[in-house]
Amino acid sequence: MRKALVLALCLLSPGTSRARDLDPVTRDAVSRVDIGRAATHVQFLGRDVLMGRSPGTEGAEIAARYISDRLHEIGLVPAGDGGTFHQQVPLHGSQPSRESRLTITTRDGSVDLELWDDYLLYATGDQTSVARPIPVVFAGYGITAPEFDYDDYLSIDVDGAVAVFLTGEPRSDDPSYFEGATATIHSSPGVKQRLALSRGAKGSILLPSPASLEARGWDRWRRDFSFEHLTLAYGWSENLNILLNPGVADLLFQGAAFGFEDVCAMDSAGEMRSFELKTRAGFRGDFHERDFQSPNIAALLPGCDPLLENSYLVISAHYDHLGVGVPVRGDSIYNGVVDNASGVAAVLEMARVFSQLEPGPGRSILFLFVTAEEAGLLGSRYYCDHPLVPLGKTVANLNVDGLAFLDTFDSVIGVGAEFTTLSRRLDEAAGALGLRVSPLPGGLSVREEFAHSDQYAFAEAGVPSILIQEGLDFRHVLPEEAVRRLLEWGRDVYHSPFDDLDQEINMAAGQEHLEVLTAMAGSLAQTHEVPQWMPGLGFSVARMRTLIEGR
Numbered sequence: 001m002r003k004a005l006v007l008a009l010c011l012l013s014p015g016t017s018r019a020r021d022l023d024p025v026t027r028d029a030v031s032r033v034d035i036g037r038a039a040t041h042v043q044f045l046g047r048d049v050l051m052g053r054s055p056g057t058e059g060a061e062i063a064a065r066y067i068s069d070r071l072h073e074i075g076l077v078p079a080g081d082g083g084t085f086h087q088q089v090p091l092h093g094s095q096p097s098r099e100s101r102l103t104i105t106t107r108d109g110s111v112d113l114e115l116w117d118d119y120l121l122y123a124t125g126d127q128t129s130v131a132r133p134i135p136v137v138f139a140g141y142g143i144t145a146p147e148f149d150y151d152d153y154l155s156i157d158v159d160g161a162v163a164v165f166l167t168g169e170p171r172s173d174d175p176s177y178f179e180g181a182t183a184t185i186h187s188s189p190g191v192k193q194r195l196a197l198s199r200g201a202k203g204s205i206l207l208p209s210p211a212s213l214e215a216r217g218w219d220r221w222r223r224d225f226s227f228e229h230l231t232l233a234y235g236w237s238e239n240l241n242i243l244l245n246p247g248v249a250d251l252l253f254q255g256a257a258f259g260f261e262d263v264c265a266m267d268s269a270g271e272m273r274s275f276e277l278k279t280r281a282g283f284r285g286d287f288h289e290r291d292f293q294s295p296n297i298a299a300l301l302p303g304c305d306p307l308l309e310n311s312y313l314v315i316s317a318h319y320d321h322l323g324v325g326v327p328v329r330g331d332s333i334y335n336g337v338v339d340n341a342s343g344v345a346a347v348l349e350m351a352r353v354f355s356q357l358e359p360g361p362g363r364s365i366l367f368l369f370v371t372a373e374e375a376g377l378l379g380s381r382y383y384c385d386h387p388l389v390p391l392g393k394t395v396a397n398l399n400v401d402g403l404a405f406l407d408t409f410d411s412v413i414g415v416g417a418e419f420t421t422l423s424r425r426l427d428e429a430a431g432a433l434g435l436r437v438s439p440l441p442g443g444l445s446v447r448e449e450f451a452h453s454d455q456y457a458f459a460e461a462g463v464p465s466i467l468i469q470e471g472l473d474f475r476h477v478l479p480e481e482a483v484r485r486l487l488e489w490g491r492d493v494y495h496s497p498f499d500d501l502d503q504e505i506n507m508a509a510g511q512e513h514l515e516v517l518t519a520m521a522g523s524l525a526q527t528h529e530v531p532q533w534m535p536g537l538g539f540s541v542a543r544m545r546t547l548i549e550g551r
Contacts, residue, residue: 021432025357026522030433032353033518035511038403041070041345045319046337046501053336054323055091055230055294055372063319067297067369070348074355076299079366079388086295089371089382090233094124099286102242105133106254106279118248119205120225122193123238124287130240133280134202135161136252138263140274141169142192142204145184148177156274159200162240162281164252165192166263167212171270183445193241203240205281207249207260209267218245223326224495230375232382233291240283252279294320296379297369298388301355303525305362312389313524314366314463315350316380316454317343317400318373322495331497338499343400344369346514350521361525363395373401373454380457387461392546396422396524396531397458397465400517404470404509406485411438411471412516416450419539420464421531422524429519438471441483462543464531468520470513 022030044066050059068085071078080087100121102113110133113119121128140152142165150170169187172178178186185191189206196204208216221243231238244252249260255278258266266272297319303309321336335341351367354360366389370379384391412430414437417423423437430437440446450456455465474482493499524531533540545551 022429022519022522023526025359025361025526026519028357029350029353029522030515030518032356033349033511033514035507035514037352038342038345038349038510038514039507041348042337042341043501045341045344046335048333048335050335052323052325052334053319053321054228055320055375056093056290056292057323059323060294060320060371064295064297067319067344067348071297071299071351071367074299074352076301076351076355076367079298079300080295085297085299087298087383087386087388088293088295089379090291090293091372091378092231092233092289092291093228094287094289095228096121096124097286097288101284103133103282103284104251104279105282106251108254111251113248116222116226118245120221120243121229121285122189122241122243124229124285125237125289126285126287127237128203128240128283128285130162130202130281130283133282136164136205136277136279136281137161138253138256138275138277139163139165139196140272141166141186142196143169143186144195145178145186150178152272152274153199154274156276158196161201162203162205163196163199163201164205164207164277165196166207166267166272167209168267170272171267179445181442183448185445185447185451188448189241197239203242203281203283205242205244205252207244207263208246210246210264213246223328226326227322230372230378232378242283252277254279294371294379296371296383299351299367300389301351301360301365301367303362303364304360307528308362309364310393311530312364312366312394313521314368314389314394314397314458315347315400315521316368316370316397316458317347318371318379318454319344319369320371320374320379322374328497333500334495334497335500337501337503338402338405338505339494340373340401342403342405342510346400346403346517349514350518353518354521354525361522363525364389365521365525370454377454377457380454384457384461384463387551390546391461391463391551392549394463397455397463398517398521398524399453399455399458399465399467401453401467404513405505406482406509407474407477407506408509408512409435409470410473410475411436413438413440413469413471415440415467415469416446416455416459417466418446418534419450419459419537420466420533422464422466425523425527425531426466426468426520429523430516433516433519435516436471436473438473441472459539460542462539462541462546464533466520468517470509
């Protein structure tokens with residue numbers, strides 16, 4: 001950011017002249033947004049002194065005060081608890097120690113495996129304990145998918161056992177079977193774990209396939225699992241769910257009809273099967289735990305249209321990141337500059353611009369900065385459980401999880417747009433800026449990508465939601481080169497200490513992205529049309545419930 005900042009600010013001037021087809025209020029807003037102003041927020045939030053903004057730390061508290069102070073300067077109405085900008089979110093934190101023991105019992109005796117080296121924990125706390133060794137059953141991929149006539153549990157019983165399954169899902173070149181090359185929701189570890197629990201399993205063990213281990217590497221997994229495990233203080237307890245290092249997987253298969261090498265061969269050949277194992281597993285955890293509060297930050301801009309002022313658009317971004325973790329090349333601070341200091345900066349800049357308009361937007365806008373997104377959308381889930389404005393009167397959520405940083409672009413992607421009539425609104429907003437709307441690149445699941453950030457919490461609460469990203473039609477970078485560089489960023493920078501202020505950032509790309517977001521926000525704040533879910537989606541049931549209950 002530092003290297004690119006000076007040059008970019010010299011080249012850029014705020015606003016755009018392309019937004020001719022937008023309504024006057026939205027066009028005015030788009031002309032005023034300034035990536036240079038947003039960059040000052042990024043510079044503050046991405047500093048090492050904030051230590052990665054992990055919830056419940058001094059760095060996160062500094063970030064929360066900074067955001068609140070900016071909202072106060074803008075002149076927005078505090079929308080949090082007791083006339084403040086803060087909505088306190090009660091959280092529970094837990095960190096396992098090396099004293100934790102996973103024990104695998106074979107016919108030759110028992111072996112204690114070492115945390116971090118041999119296995120990792122998806123969840124922590126006393127509820128993960130398995131006091132006595134219990135049976136272990138191999139459940140293939142751990143998938144039940146009636147729509148594809150597929151069930152790994154058809155021939156086995158995991159009630160009272162630990163279910164073991166492989167990463168991934170059945171291989172297919174047929175789009176009608178597991179969506180071909182595109183990963184489905186069935187491949188998600190969380191979905192597999194919940195399915196095993198529903199089948200009566202006391203826990204689960206996920207085994208990385210050779211392909212997934214090659215793509216990610218055990219060291220990367222160990223790094224990702226090293227951070228404190230957070231839950232909402234009133235959230236449900238999670239059972240034992242383990243990620244096992246394939247290097248010790250043979251222990252589980254001792255004495256069974258097939259070994260781990262056979263399972264990997266089944267995966268490659270598309271001939272997966274489930275079978276009983278001869279081993280048992282037990283777990284005794286040792287944890288460092290704490291209870292604390294971390295705030296969501298909320299500010300309201302009242303609408304100017306008497307017919308719209310009692311309805312709301314929520315524009316959100318998460319301000320937390322991972323904090324301090326496993327050092328990589330001597331750096332242990334996971335600053336989270338693109339993810340998501342840049343998203344916070346974008347929302348702050350939109351708040352500034354919309355608050356200065358005369359006349360202002362017709363619909364009321366709630367600017368919401370949530371905590372603990374990285375821990376599982378906890379801040380946004382809490383907000384949806386305890387909304388500061390009625391969910392039934394919230395017409396949409398526009399979530400911002402990072403700004404474009406590679407190059408200016410000719411297309412945008414609306415993640416989740418096809419689930420609602422927001423797709424039409426995005427077509428209009430993007431078109432007014434001379435941009436196309438393109439689908440997600442092949443191989444990416446729309447539902448899976450939609451579930452990766454705070455827009456999904458709003459969707460589950462019934463609120464039509466969208467995340468807008470830049471497309472792959474870059475103006476100065478060829479598609480093959482763009483894909484290579486984005487993949488490298490995802491592998492080497494994302495959720496690492498190098499998403500920091502020293503990375504190269506294309507400020508013109510950020511300016512363009514900010515304009516698109518502002519155009520979409522203005523359009524939603526001005527229209528009398530209320531976005532709707534497409535038929536056949538479960539989200540619409542939640543929407544109906546909030547409308548009936550008046551929540």
